[in-house]
Every structure is written in structure tokens, then in C-alpha cells.
Amino acid sequence: MEALKNRILSEGRVLPGDILKIDGFLNHQLDISLLCQIGQEFARRFSGRRIDKILTIEASGIAVACIAAQYFGNLPVVFAKKAKSGNLDTQGLLQSEIYSYTYQKPVMLTVSKDWLRPGERVLVIDDFLANGEALRGCIDLLGQAGAELAGVGIAVEKGFQGGGDRLRGMGIDVQSLAIVESLAGGAIRFREE
Amino acid sequence: MEALKNRILSEGRVLPGDILKIDGFLNHQLDISLLCQIGQEFARRFSGRRIDKILTIEASGIAVACIAAQYFGNLPVVFAKKAKSGNLDTQGLLQSEIYSYTYQKPVMLTVSKDWLRPGERVLVIDDFLANGEALRGCIDLLGQAGAELAGVGIAVEKGFQGGGDRLRGMGIDVQSLAIVESLAGGAIRFREE
Numbered sequence: 001m002e003a004l005k006n007r008i009l010s011e012g013r014v015l016p017g018d019i020l021k022i023d024g025f026l027n028h029q030l031d032i033s034l035l036c037q038i039g040q041e042f043a044r045r046f047s048g049r050r051i052d053k054i055l056t057i058e059a060s061g062i063a064v065a066c067i068a069a070q071y072f073g074n075l076p077v078v079f080a081k082k083a084k085s086g087n088l089d090t091q092g093l094l095q096s097e098i099y100s101y102t103y104q105k106p107v108m109l110t111v112s113k114d115w116l117r118p119g120e121r122v123l124v125i126d127d128f129l130a131n132g133e134a135l136r137g138c139i140d141l142l143g144q145a146g147a148e149l150a151g152v153g154i155a156v157e158k159g160f161q162g163g164g165d166r167l168r169g170m171g172i173d174v175q176s177l178a179i180v181e182s183l184a185g186g187a188i189r190f191r192e193e
Numbered sequence: 194m195e196a197l198k199n200r201i202l203s204e205g206r207v208l209p210g211d212i213l214k215i216d217g218f219l220n221h222q223l224d225i226s227l228l229c230q231i232g233q234e235f236a237r238r239f240s241g242r243r244i245d246k247i248l249t250i251e252a253s254g255i256a257v258a259c260i261a262a263q264y265f266g267n268l269p270v271v272f273a274k275k276a277k278s279g280n281l282d283t284q285g286l287l288q289s290e291i292y293s294y295t296y297q298k299p300v301m302l303t304v305s306k307d308w309l310r311p312g313e314r315v316l317v318i319d320d321f322l323a324n325g326e327a328l329r330g331c332i333d334l335l336g337q338a339g340a341e342l343a344g345v346g347i348a349v350e351k352g353f354q355g356g357g358d359r360l361r362g363m364g365i366d367v368q369s370l371a372i373v374e375s376l377a378g379g380a381i382r383f384r385e386e
Binding site for chain 2: 023024028029030031032033035036058059060062063066067069070074075076077078079081111112114115
């Protein structure tokens with residue numbers, strides 16, 4: 001998606017450790033017009049698919065998913081919460097432990113059983129995809145719920161970290177609107193499509 | 194706002210400790226159509242005001258603020274992150290410690306100085322208002338930034354916890370779309386308007 005790629009090129013900053021900082025429009029301050037364009041593009045790419053619900057992950061995934069949901073006929077959005085591992089009172093909850101590279105520790109993705117039901121077809125939407133840990137957790141939650149994965153919509157994928165391609169290799173339809181192939185030397189290079 | 198109140202009455206559950214659980218449409222699963230109505234109502238109540246930006250607080254505040262921003266001409270939305278108190282590397286950050294009654298511990302609200310600038314007029318939007326700690330933190334962050342508070346838009350206020358009225362007593366324009374006056378005996382009663 002050209003508008004997103006151009007924005008990444010003009011405002012993204014590459015920090016040591018292959019970090020791409022785009023917190024002026026996607027991760028901390030949110031550009032609502034751009035999010036609308038992103039949502040429209042997801043709707044175009046997943047058109048004709050039966051989708052009952054959108055699942056995302058707090059925090060910035062919520063912004064992308066909620067705006068996008070409007071272009072899917074106002075589908076309900078459920079967000080997985082990030083709880084500390086080992087929390088009490090897991091009754092009624094679906095939980096999946098993932099490793100957070102951002103926080104450098106395990107995080108427990110948590111969704112109430114009330115909001116993911118057997119047979120529901122669920123589109124997972126998130127802002128970022130790197131190693132794919134968060135998505136692995138979401139897919140695990142869907143499996144626990146007996147729900148089905150309808151596809152994955154991602155705004156920015158760090159292609160060189162391999163998570164997206166691993167999921168594609170499992171037959172999952174991962175649609176990323178900008179795939180960053182390399183940040184070597186501080187230069188942002190996108191995958192050819 | 195009648196649509197919101199009716200939804201609270203039909204789906205809200207009152208739990209011990211004066212907890213109002215409305216996670217089927219506002220706090221965990223999100224009803225996008227209802228969020229659109231909420232956003233339109235905020236735009237109506239704050240029409241004619243100069244507003245440059247919307248500030249909210251992760252996580253479920255992001256949903257309310259982003260959908261609402263569309264009815265304010267796609268204003269940018271910034272969300273305050275909830276960091277553990279005592280985090281390192283506070284350079285470039287605005288921080289305000291609040292007490293979280295949900296987590297029963299202090300939480301550090303954090304916003305990058307890049308995204309709250311001197312002179313900006315900021316509307317704070319959040320899903321819930323109870324004791325007002327989160328808003329106190331937001332107002333503190335705005336003060337540190339040299340920004341101005343244009344008003345506060347809240348979906349659901351727990352009026353009996355006093356936070357909203359304390360802020361109104363300070364001259365702040367707090368617009369809450371549903372003010373719960375009492376949960377006594379498990380019955381949800383709204384404030385007369």
C-alpha cells in the first residue's frame with residue numbers, strides 16, 4: 001500500500017537493533033486518515049470472505065482493528081489483553097503464553113471465553129508483525145475457542161524477521177500492507193511485490 | 194445518551210465491589226456501531242470548540258477515541274501508555290504517576306514529548322471515569338507539555354465515585370454520556386439529567 005510505505009519512508013526512524021520507530025502515525029500518535037485507508041485496503045483484500053469477528057491485541061492493534069471494522073460492516077472487535085503470566089482466576093478465560101521481544105519476557109494473551117465462540121470465523125488484525133509470537137498466541141486462542149482463522153491483516157510486517165513467511169508456509173493468508181525487507185545501514189527497504 | 198444507557202441496562206452486570214462489567218460492547222469486545230454513535234455525540238457536545246488533538250489512555254480508551262476522532266475531522270489521537278513506575282530512560286517522556294484501583298498499584302502514565310506540544314488544545318476521551326485518577330494524570334501530562342485541556346469526553350462515568358464531579362468543581366467541562374449514580378443492590382441507576 002503506497003500511502004503507508006511513503007509514510008514509513010518519510011517519518012520512520014531506524015534505531016539500533018533493527019527497530020523501526022513509526023510512533024508518529026501508528027504506534028503512539030495515530031493518524032486516523034491513514035488508518036481509514038488501511039482499513040479500506042484490508043476490506044478490499046479480504047472481500048468475499050465470510051468473517052464474523054475481528055480479533056486484535058492491545059494496545060495499538062486496537063486502533064487499526066476498530067477503524068478497519070467499519071469497512072467490514074461494523075463487525076465486532078475483540079482485543080486480547082496482555083496479562084502477566086501466572087495471574088489468578090483463569091476461569092472463563094482463554095490464555096496463551098507468548099514471548100514478548102519488546103518486553104523481553106513471557107506475556108499471557110488473554111480473551112474471555114464469552115467473546116470467542118466455537119465456529120466463529122475470525123480475522124486477526126494487528127499493527128505490526130515481526131517474529132510472529134503474538135499471532136501464534138492468537139491462533140492458539142482461536143483453536144482453544146473452537147473458532148476458525150479467516151486470515152491475518154497486518155499494517156507493517158518486518159519481513160526479515162521471518163514470522164509472516166512462517167505463517168504463510170502453514171497455509172495462512174497473511175496480508176501485510178507494507179513488508180519491510182531490510183533496515184540494514186539505517187535504510188528502509190521494502191519487499192518487491 | 195439513551196442508546197448507551199439502554200445497552201448498559203440490558204447487558205451490564207453488577208459485580209461485588211461496585212464493579213460494572215460491560216465488556217461485551219465497551220471494554221473487551223467492542224461494538225463499533227455503538228462507538229460510532231458515541232463519537233457523534235462527543236462531536237455534538239464539543240462542537241464549536243477549537244481542538245487540535247485527542248488524548249486517551251490505553252487500552253480500551255483507544256477504541257473510543259479513534260472512532261470519535263473521525264467525527265472531529267480525523268484529528269490525531271495520542272494514547273498515554275501505562276508503564277510500570279520506575280522505568281528507565283525517561284528522556285523525552287512526559288510522565289505522571291497515578292494510582293490504579295483496577296491493578297491496586299501505582300502506574301506511570303507516559304507520553305512522548307513529541308506528541309503533546311506547547312499550545313495545543315487537547316480533548317481527553319476515555320471509556321470510563323470512576324475516581325478520576327487517570328484523568329488527573331492526563332491533565333498533569335498536558336500541564337507538563339504546556340498544552341491546554343479543551344474538555345473531557347467520557348462514555349461511562351461512575352458518578353457515585355466522585356471523580357467527575359471533582360473535576361467539574363475545578364471548572365473542567367466533563368461530558369459523560371452515561372452517569373451511573375448507584376449500583377446498590379445490583380440495580381443500575383443513572384443520574385437524572
